[in-house]
Structures are given as C-alpha cells and as structure tokens.
Amino acid sequence: MPAAIGDAEASAPARRPWVERLVAVLHLLTSLVLALLYLAPGALLLIGVNELTNEVLSVLAGDPEAQERLPSTIVASGIVPLPLVTLLARLACWVQRSRLEAVFGVVEAVPLAPGARGGLPVRVLRYLFGRDAWSAVLYSTTAGIVGLASGALAMALVAYGLGSVIGGLLGVVLALADGGLTELLDSADLAFLAAVAILLGPVSVLAGLWVAPWLVRADVGIARRMLFDSSQVRIERRMRELSDSRSRMVDAAEAERRRIERDLHDGAQQRLLAVTMTLTRARAKFDRDPETARALLAEAQAEAREVMAELREVARGLHPRVLTDHGLEAALPVAAGRCPVPVRVDADLGGRPSQRAEGIAYYAACEALTNIAKHAAARTVTVRAVRIVQRKGDLLRLTVVDDGIGGADPEVGTGLYGLWDRVHAVDGHLAVHSPTGGGTVLTADIPWEA
The missing domain is CATH 1.20.5 (Single alpha-helices involved in coiled-coils or other helix-helix interfaces)
Incomplete structure (x- = not known):
C-alpha cells in the first residue's frame, strides 16, 4: 500500500490531554537514560581518534617509542573498535525505531530489503562499514545529544518543581512540628524562600508538561529526517513507488x-x-x-x-470540454450533477492552475464520487477545491467529504491506487481518512503548476 494513502500528519501540540503530556515527559526521561547508549558509539570513535592523533603527533615529534607503538595503536584504537562502534549504533537505531513505533506509531513507509549482492564476507563488511552503518553512527550521536538536552530540560523543570513544592511544604510542616513557625515567619529570607519554592514549583511543573510535547515533536522530526527518511531511504522508496x-x-x-x-x-x-x-x-x-x-x-x-x-x-x-474551456470551477458542478448522491460544491481558486493539475483534480473528484455512489451509502457529499499559497509552490487542494459508512480500502478495488498513482506522478500527496462508520475524507494536494 502506498505510504500516502491513509497517512495523516501530526498537528502542532497546541492543546493535548494531560495524559499525553505525561507520556511525553516519560518519553523524554527515557531518552535521557538511553542517551548513554546512543552516545556510546560516538564516544568510542572519538576516544579512538584521540588516541591515534596523540600517537601520530608523538611520532612526528620524533619519539622512538611512539614509532614502535604506532602499529599496535592503530589496531587497538582504530581497527578493533570500529565494528563495535557500528554495531552499537545499529543497536541504538533499532531501539529508537522500536520506541517510536510502540509509542507514536512511526514506522518506515516501505521496508527496505537488505542488500544481498556479493558473498557473505562482502555482506558482512557492508553491514559493519557501509554507508548505512556510518549513517547509524551519525544518527545515534545526534539522537544522544538531543535526548540528553531535551531529557535534562524536562527533568530539570519537573524535578525542580516537584522538589520545590515538596521541600517548601516539608519545611513548613517541620517548622510547625517543632513549634518554630514564628521563627520561620520572623526570618524574612527563609519565609521568602519557602513562599517562592511553594509558588514557583507548580509553575515549573506546568512548564515542563507544556514544553514536553514540543521537545518530543523535535525528537520525532529528527528521527523521521535521519532515521526513517534519509536520502538513501527516500531514493529507494521513490524507486519502488515509481516501479509499482x-x-x-x-x-x-x-x-x-x-x-x-x-x-x-x-x-x-x-x-x-x-x-x-x-x-x-x-x-x-x-x-x-x-x-x-x-x-x-x-x-x-x-x-x-x-x-x-x-x-x-x-x-x-x-477529458470533458467544459474543463478545457472553463476550468475546474465550472467542471466540478457538472461532475457533481451526474452523481446520484446530493453533492455540494465549493470551488474558489482565484485563477486556473495548469491543465495537468486540473485534469488530475477532476479525475480524482469523479473517481471519488463514483466510489461514494457505489460503496459509501452516503446521504450528502461535499467537494471543495481551494488554492493553498506556499513559498515553495502553490497547491491545488481537492477535498471530498461524505457521511457514509467509511472503511475505504484500496485492496478491495475502490480505485484508490489509481488516484494515488495519478496524484503521485506529479509529486502530489493523497490522504484518505476513512474510519469504519465515520465517513470518508479524501484530500489531494496537487502542485499548482504540475
């Protein structure tokens, strides 16, 4: 199944349930603990490079003992640790993939098959020292630094807040127990510190809970870019998608x-x-x-x-003549008029996109209306076409919404594969949200100048 079908981008965490914020805090604290594993490959590599650099500088300085130690140093600090570095990095990437899949459902859209060219020694060397191995080292180090920074920030805010509240309240309780509340109140500095701790503690906890989803979003974004969507992964995925x-x-x-x-x-x-x-x-x-x-x-x-x-x-x-002569805004009502289900058309483009973009959008609308009439058991349909202005290039966004039974599945011959192929052929994006019993929302983003 193409990655675009059924895919939905996460929106900015402006308001999230407190449970989700607590999960985000726990995720960051787990990242803080795992940062030691993630940073281990880079640390081993850095230690080895440092040892080799010092030895080479000693040799250049004319140290005869360093000249004798250089071969063994190259083996001990350079050659021997490299497999351990790449294997630890691959382990760190596997742990991160498993975490993101289990917690956030982030998975690779198209699983990549391991390279099988060459004999066993060649495959082992490629696994240990190939481009994927060093990409894993780079991501592992980046994930370790990000996890260490974000986890430390979240822990500092939450732990400081809880500690301040507990410490301030405990101080007041102990003062009451010892009969020293008067002395506490008479001491302006101690009273001020206790009040600040009790008042700022909840603020710190709330700040930690508020910022946690944004830190997690950054962590997941880095993983998507470097781990799930690296240049090699994008190229191989694109080749497979184009072939299919x-x-x-x-x-x-x-x-x-x-x-x-x-x-x-x-x-x-x-x-x-x-x-x-x-x-x-x-x-x-x-x-x-x-x-x-x-x-x-x-x-x-x-x-x-x-x-x-x-x-x-x-x-x-x-290709209807009305589409050629008058554009998509005039053609969509004609397509809606042939649908047996009542259709409301809302098209406001403020101009005409390219003929290719109009043709793809029109075909997508017709195919969606045909599917609704055959399979959705819907009572009403809404078709919207708008122009999305972007700096990197405007989009023609077509949205078809029905109140039918939902459950659209490309595997049962609903034509979604054909729609995806047409939209994807011009570097567009097709998303279908169709929960069972909840209607279907089809959104096609097509480059304006496709």
Missing part, C-alpha cells in the same frame, strides 16, 4: 483502452452501421417511394444524434 505506480498505470491504461474499445464496438460502431444501412435503404427508395425514403432519412438522422450523444459520453470520461 508504473505497473499499475500501465494496467489501468490497458483496461481503459479495452473499455473504450468495447464501448465503441458495442455502441457507436453498431449504431453507425445501422445508420449506414438505413441510408442505403433510403437511397434505394428515393425514386419509387419518396415518402418512405424521407422517413428512413429522418430515422437515420435521429440515430446519428444518438450516436453523437454516445460518443460525447465516451469522450466526457476522457
């Missing part, structure tokens, strides 16, 4: 060609044959029976009109 998409589009094009051929053969071609035969009969009766000839001509004319209407219906499925 190309195969499906070839199959879809062949199926569409056969459908058009069947429609023309069974419909228009047979009707044109009937028109030809009717004209032949009319021509034979012109001299002997003009009235019958005129009736046959009228019949042929009516048949020709029906053929023209049928051909227009076939061509409408390819």
